[in-house]
Amino acid sequence: MIPAQFDYAAPNSIAEAVTLLGQRSDEAKLLAGGHSLIPAMKLRLAQPQLLIDLGRIKDLAYIREEGGNILIGAMTTHYQLESSETLKKICPLLTECAASIGDVQVRNKGTIGGSLAHADPAADWPAAVIALRAEIVAVGAGGERVIKADDFFVDLLTTALQPGEIIREIRLERPQNPRGQAYQKVPHPASGFAVVGVAVNLKVTADSLCESASIGITGVATKVYRAAAVEGALLGQQLEDQTITTAAAHACDGIEANSDLYASGDYRCQLAKIHTQRAIKRATIKAT
Numbered sequence: 001m002i003p004a005q006f007d008y009a010a011p012n013s014i015a016e017a018v019t020l021l022g023q024r025s026d027e028a029k030l031l032a033g034g035h036s037l038i039p040a041m042k043l044r045l046a047q048p049q050l051l052i053d054l055g056r057i058k059d060l061a062y063i064r065e066e067g068g069n070i071l072i073g074a075m076t077t078h079y080q081l082e083s084s085e086t087l088k089k090i091c092p093l094l095t096e097c098a099a100s101i102g103d104v105q106v107r108n109k110g111t112i113g114g115s116l117a118h119a120d121p122a123a124d125w126p127a128a129v130i131a132l133r134a135e136i137v138a139v140g141a142g143g144e145r146v147i148k149a150d151d152f153f154v155d156l157l158t159t160a161l162q163p164g165e166i167i168r169e170i171r172l173e174r175p176q177n178p179r180g181q182a183y184q185k186v187p188h189p190a191s192g193f194a195v196v197g198v199a200v201n202l203k204v205t206a207d208s209l210c211e212s213a214s215i216g217i218t219g220v221a222t223k224v225y226r227a228a229a230v231e232g233a234l235l236g237q238q239l240e241d242q243t244i245t246t247a248a249a250h251a252c253d254g255i256e257a258n259s260d261l262y263a264s265g266d267y268r269c270q271l272a273k274i275h276t277q278r279a280i281k282r283a284t285i286k287a288t
């Protein structure tokens, strides 16, 4: 359980990190909280020759409200997100999602940027950023670019980041009231990762009609996905029990669900339907 030998660099600025990464992008890895990367290195699943530690770069860990947007630095820890009083008021989906991750040690070190970049199929953040229609700001030698969360997760452990790019920020529109949000999760009993995780973000009219619905589901397939059929079945509808149950039954439409020792694909889909229903109900109650 000892990693292979590696060089270590701790740049003080993003520009310096981009330069270092650009010089050795084939053999270097960024280090954030280390809670996914270090175990992979110990198991020799990852053997980077250079670790570029982002921990000394100032101003990569923040939660700000600016011009109608919420801005989150890539190195913001799960705990900082979970405990943000601002987010509890204006975007509780983020605090709920953060609070569901692993245990307190994991939440103290793990970062939102590291989790998104790692793109574990059972990670919680991907569901939330998809449901919030967030954008991921990446910086590389060619400057910055913005990637929509919907386009960011490409496949198992694979994102739209190009070699040499670093996630700098996650940004999203501040949700407008009346809105309802909920994160509903079935954690794996050993790791805490999502067997199924459902993030719901609704906008509801004064007379309880669903004006917009965004639903992200993690844990079920090889990558997070938008439950488009559920969203379509809610749109323009009165959010009553029967409508919600009927809509949630589409949670796995078009999806090939993963099977493993803990849960078969059929069981995962059944969990996804039930927890989509519960998450929509909770979000509806909060919105009305």
Ligand SMILES: Cc1cc2nc3c(=O)[nH]c(=O)nc-3n(C[C@H](O)[C@H](O)[C@H](O)COP(=O)(O)OP(=O)(O)OC[C@H]3O[C@@H](n4cnc5c(N)ncnc54)[C@H](O)[C@@H]3O)c2cc1C
Pocket: 029, 030, 031, 032, 033, 034, 035, 036, 037, 038, 054, 074, 075, 100, 101, 102, 103, 106, 109, 110, 111, 112, 113, 114, 115, 117, 118, 120, 122, 123, 124, 125, 161, 165, 166, 167, 168, 191, 192, 193, 194
């Ligand atoms: C016991 C345990 C339980 C856990 N339970 C859960 C859980 O319930 N839910 C959950 O979602 N996760 C869980 N995790 C994972 C945890 O949330 C990790 O913190 C997270 O997946 C990775 O974040 P990190 O900051 O530790 O990244 P690291 O491990 O440092 O990095 C992960 C990957 O992302 C890359 N990277 C890091 N930062 C950036 C950046 N800014 N730009 C580009 N690439 C970057 C790294 O090079 C590496 O490839 C658990 C982990 C452990 C050890």
